[in-house]
Amino acid sequence: MTTTIYIPRDSAAISVGADDTAKAIAAEAQRLGAAVTIVRNSSRGALFLEPLVEVATSQGRIAYGPVQEDDVVGLFAAGFLSGAGHALNLGLVDEIPYLKNQARLTFARAGITDPVSLNDYLAHDGYRGLRTALIMEPGAIVQCVTDSGLRGRGGAAFPAGIKWKTVLGAPGVRGTAPGADEDQKYIVCNADEGDSGTFADRMIIEGDPFVLIEGMTIAAVAVGATRGYIYLRCEYPYAETAMNEAIAAAYANNWLGRDIQGSGKRFDLEVRMGAGAYICGEETSLLESLEGKRGQVRPKPPLPAIKGLFGCPTVINNVVTLASVPIILDKGAEYYKNFGVGRSRGTLPVQLAGNIKRGGLVEKAFGVTLRELLYDFGGGSASGRPIRTVQVGGPLGAYIPESQFDLPLDYEAYAKLNNMVGHGGIVVFDDSVDMAAQARFSMEFCATESCGKCTPCRIGSTRGMEVIDRLVAGDQPVKQEALLRDLCDTMVAGSLCALGGMAPFPVLSALNHFPEDFKKVRVAA
Amino acid sequence: MASTKAERRIIPIKVEPRSTLTASEDATVHAVLAELKNLPGSLLPVLHGVQNRLGYVPKDAVPIIAKTLNLSRAEVHGVITFYHWYRSEKPGTHVIHLCRAEACQAMGAVALEAHVKAMLATDFHGTSPDGQFTLEPAYCLGNCALSPALLIDNQLHGRVTAQRFDRLIAKTGVAS
Numbered sequence: 001m002t003t004t005i006y007i008p009r010d011s012a013a014i015s016v017g018a019d020d021t022a023k024a025i026a027a028e029a030q031r032l033g034a035a036v037t038i039v040r041n042s043s044r045g046a047l048f049l050e051p052l053v054e055v056a057t058s059q060g061r062i063a064y065g066p067v068q069e070d071d072v073v074g075l076f077a078a079g080f081l082s083g084a085g086h087a088l089n090l091g092l093v094d095e096i097p098y099l100k101n102q103a104r105l106t107f108a109r110a111g112i113t114d115p116v117s118l119n120d121y122l123a124h125d126g127y128r129g130l131r132t133a134l135i136m137e138p139g140a141i142v143q144c145v146t147d148s149g150l151r152g153r154g155g156a157a158f159p160a161g162i163k164w165k166t167v168l169g170a171p172g173v174r175g176t177a178p179g180a181d182e183d184q185k186y187i188v189c190n191a192d193e194g195d196s197g198t199f200a201d202r203m204i205i206e207g208d209p210f211v212l213i214e215g216m217t218i219a220a221v222a223v224g225a226t227r228g229y230i231y232l233r234c235e236y237p238y239a240e241t242a243m244n245e246a247i248a249a250a251y252a253n254n255w256l257g258r259d260i261q262g263s264g265k266r267f268d269l270e271v272r273m274g275a276g277a278y279i280c281g282e283e284t285s286l287l288e289s290l291e292g293k294r295g296q297v298r299p300k301p302p303l304p305a306i307k308g309l310f311g312c313p314t315v316i317n318n319v320v321t322l323a324s325v326p327i328i329l330d331k332g333a334e335y336y337k338n339f340g341v342g343r344s345r346g347t348l349p350v351q352l353a354g355n356i357k358r359g360g361l362v363e364k365a366f367g368v369t370l371r372e373l374l375y376d377f378g379g380g381s382a383s384g385r386p387i388r389t390v391q392v393g394g395p396l397g398a399y400i401p402e403s404q405f406d407l408p409l410d411y412e413a414y415a416k417l418n419n420m421v422g423h424g425g426i427v428v429f430d431d432s433v434d435m436a437a438q439a440r441f442s443m444e445f446c447a448t449e450s451c452g453k454c455t456p457c458r459i460g461s462t463r464g465m466e467v468i469d470r471l472v473a474g475d476q477p478v479k480q481e482a483l484l485r486d487l488c489d490t491m492v493a494g495s496l497c498a499l500g501g502m503a504p505f506p507v508l509s510a511l512n513h514f515p516e517d518f519k520k521v522r523v524a525a
Numbered sequence: 526m527a528s529t530k531a532e533r534r535i536i537p538i539k540v541e542p543r544s545t546l547t548a549s550e551d552a553t554v555h556a557v558l559a560e561l562k563n564l565p566g567s568l569l570p571v572l573h574g575v576q577n578r579l580g581y582v583p584k585d586a587v588p589i590i591a592k593t594l595n596l597s598r599a600e601v602h603g604v605i606t607f608y609h610w611y612r613s614e615k616p617g618t619h620v621i622h623l624c625r626a627e628a629c630q631a632m633g634a635v636a637l638e639a640h641v642k643a644m645l646a647t648d649f650h651g652t653s654p655d656g657q658f659t660l661e662p663a664y665c666l667g668n669c670a671l672s673p674a675l676l677i678d679n680q681l682h683g684r685v686t687a688q689r690f691d692r693l694i695a696k697t698g699v700a701s
Contacts, residue, residue, distance in 0.1 A: 354669065
């Protein structure tokens with residue numbers, strides 16, 4: 001009998017040795033004459049257990065982790081092909097509390113399937129959403145997405161259905177692209193996941209790329225678009241490979257192209273690589289970049305929904321947003337809407353990162369508190385020292401002190417305190433962190449990544465670094481702090497986009513919640 | 526008023542220096558252009574194509590790209606210099622992208638950065654004296670639960686300590 005062994009091909013798993021583990025397992029099986037089939041599946045998202053090896057047994061999949069290549073001989077000797085006990089045996093993978101206590105909607109297939117196998121995808125509820133959409137009126141698809149309460153998961157949290165409705169209602173135009181239709185509209189997927197502490201987009205693209213293709217195809221059918229682009233950051237080479245493999249398979253099986261499954265609907269999809277500019281995660285800058293230009297922010301209006309890529313009406317959504325659409329169409333708006341709190345409906349794939357014991361992807365309904373995420377799931381800091389602060393929502397998100405750890409995950413509750421849910425990345429810091437250095441880094445990052453179009457961001461970020469340096473050096477601190485706050489105010493109110501407009505939030509939160517870190521020199525003196 | 530003869534100055538026409546591209550580099554640039562020039566918004570794919578094949582975008586490739594895509598050289602230069610990923614100088618044998626972002630900072634990336642720079646005897650954007658390693662900063666490699674992270678020749682490594690970095694470098698150096 002052949003035993004199936006699953007070893008993730010996710011780049012996070014590979015980064016800690018999954019490829020070497022897979023090679024060692026294949027070699028040892030061959031040496032022992034054991035019949036095994038190795039499937040390179042997606043990651044479950046329990047990244048602290050990677051490389052997480054699963055063995056298919058009659059009771060279900062038994063997990064072992066983290067399995068390094070040196071462990072392999074011992075595992076075979078202990079009889080892991082039949083799911084036998086071993087120090088690394090974690091029991092049934094579905095019973096691991098970290099995974100069992102999640103609400104996996106968008107990440108329903110994570111760890112279960114081979115990411116680039118279309119058959120696997122179809123066997124696990126794949127393309128059910130699109131099949132439903134293909135027999136619906138465009139307006140009804142848009143209404144379904146609106147009713148689900150799905151909001152943009154990239155960070156801005158704009159209702160996806162409203163955006164789609166605008167594009168549906170906007171007449172297509174030829175635009176400036178060669179070869180475009182006379183009534184061209186576009187679907188653009190923002191996969192420029194630049195926020196530190198986030199990897200949900202990467203995990204979708206590497207781990208379940210067909211769900212993104214399906215979501216984009218549904219969007220195309222809903223608004224009448226025939227061409228789509230995935231703008232993927234070049235720092236994700238593994239994602240590029242997986243996405244292109246999946247697109248090729250979708251074309252070969254008529255899930256992309258001029259007549260999708262005989263429906264008469266056409267949709268062409270292509271991956272475009274970014275080139276290391278954080279600002280290109282901003283939607284108008286991304287569109288400029290796709291057009292082959294410097295990624296400078298465009299003023300809005302006109303909205304991209306009306307005049308977007310090459311001047312045509314464009315739906316531009318984040319990966320997780322688009323990947324959440326298939327399950328909404330499949331199971332209905334009500335099903336999705338029943339998760340969540342307030343105006344934050346559905347689930348959010350939270351990413352636990354930085355100094356955390358059990359880092360990884362935790363998909364939960366909105367309403368979960370930071371404390372639950374950090375301690376129940378995360379198990380506290382990796383260093384074992386007390387958690388001092390977490391930065392939620394990427395480099396433009398505020399540093400949140402422990403006094404706010406009971407805050408429920410909810411866009412409005414966060415915004416009320418000048419915090420940001422953003423793309424759901426949570427970066428954990430223990431008590432060794434120097435918050436003045438973190439504040440300075442926020443300004444430095446803004447200076448490095450500013451597109452240069454507007455003055456508050458371009459100049460303000462550099463001046464911000466200088467003011468923080470003087471403040472920390474104890475040079476007229478009262479004056480410097482007032483100046484820093486004034487500068488932050490100018491950047492927030494005067495910047496063209498969220499980069500300059502939000503970079504002050506981590507700075508101000510550090511200053512407000514951890515003022516002692518800015519006074520070290522004077523205390524010492 | 527017409528200028529007098531004495532005021533007249535002759536401004537010589539500046540002759541473009543000959544391209545320093547080798548025949549094979551020149552052929553590569555033209556091949557990439559032939560393949561990709563008709564894509565809508567083709568400049569970024571073309572630059573990626575050239576850099577993927579040559580390791581960088583040589584300065585003398587700029588006029589060829591500009592002419593073929595009907596852009597000004599300033600536009601092409603502007604795009605190359607806007608994006609951190611594109612390089613105008615030939616890199617070392619291996620390229621390392623070291624993550625500097627917050628999640629990696631929380632796990633000791635600042636100390637790792639100092640170690641890496643000392644080991645390679647170069648700062649960011651520079652190449653080690655033996656020509657083996659070019660060091661570039663990255664702002665997030667999406668491996669934030671297993672930080673600190675770095676890419677060596679587009680291969681991702683997580684939980685990188687100073688010792689692990691030294692081993693990786695030794696292994697990579699031997700392989701080349």
